Amino acid sequence: MDYKTIFIVDPIRTERIPLAKFLSEEIFTVMTFVSPNDCFKKSDLICCDLMVFVLRKDKNEVKHLMNVEEKFRQTPLLLLLTEDFPDINLDKIAACGFPNSYKAANKEKAREIMLGLLAEEGLPPRTEVPHPVPITQEVQAAISQETG
Numbered sequence: 001m002d003y004k005t006i007f008i009v010d011p012i013r014t015e016r017i018p019l020a021k022f023l024s025e026e027i028f029t030v031m032t033f034v035s036p037n038d039c040f041k042k043s044d045l046i047c048c049d050l051m052v053f054v055l056r057k058d059k060n061e062v063k064h065l066m067n068v069e070e071k072f073r074q075t076p077l078l079l080l081l082t083e084d085f086p087d088i089n090l091d092k093i094a095a096c097g098f099p100n101s102y103k104a105a106n107k108e109k110a111r112e113i114m115l116g117l118l119a120e121e122g123l124p125p126r127t128e129v130p131h132p133v134p135i136t137q138e139v140q141a142a143i144s145q146e147t148g
Helices: 013-023 090-095 107-118 137-147
Strands: 004-009 028-033 050-054 077-080 101-104
Touching (some): 004 013, 013 028, 013 050, 077 090, 077 107, 101 107
Parallel strands (some): 004 050, 050 077, 077 101
16 A cells, blocks of 8 residues: 555644644654645645645635645545534535545544545554564563563
């Protein structure tokens, strides 16, 4: 499975960082932004596989998505609903040039949609990192005696 990149757009830092941690996986690169304009400033450097757009009243509304260039509107768009925006009409979003748009009412649903889009065959097993300091047999024996 190829590595995927997720852009999270949320103007509230105290919400944006925990969301990024919640959605992160070994095979995903998660980047956070304050506005959708920031996502694609250096589009030749990194390509986005999914943009999570957290709706916020007066800060991150659907009208701010209209500043995204046409060529980037094909990127799947996941709208995370908040108390400010309890629901949204996806048909209107599609009419604005975002044909691959989804909505999630909470972080858990956003994670479910994200995994369905980016990891259809499931997540690969986590890589196990060996302990940085090898434990000798003597120490292992001492530990097993204490627990036994």
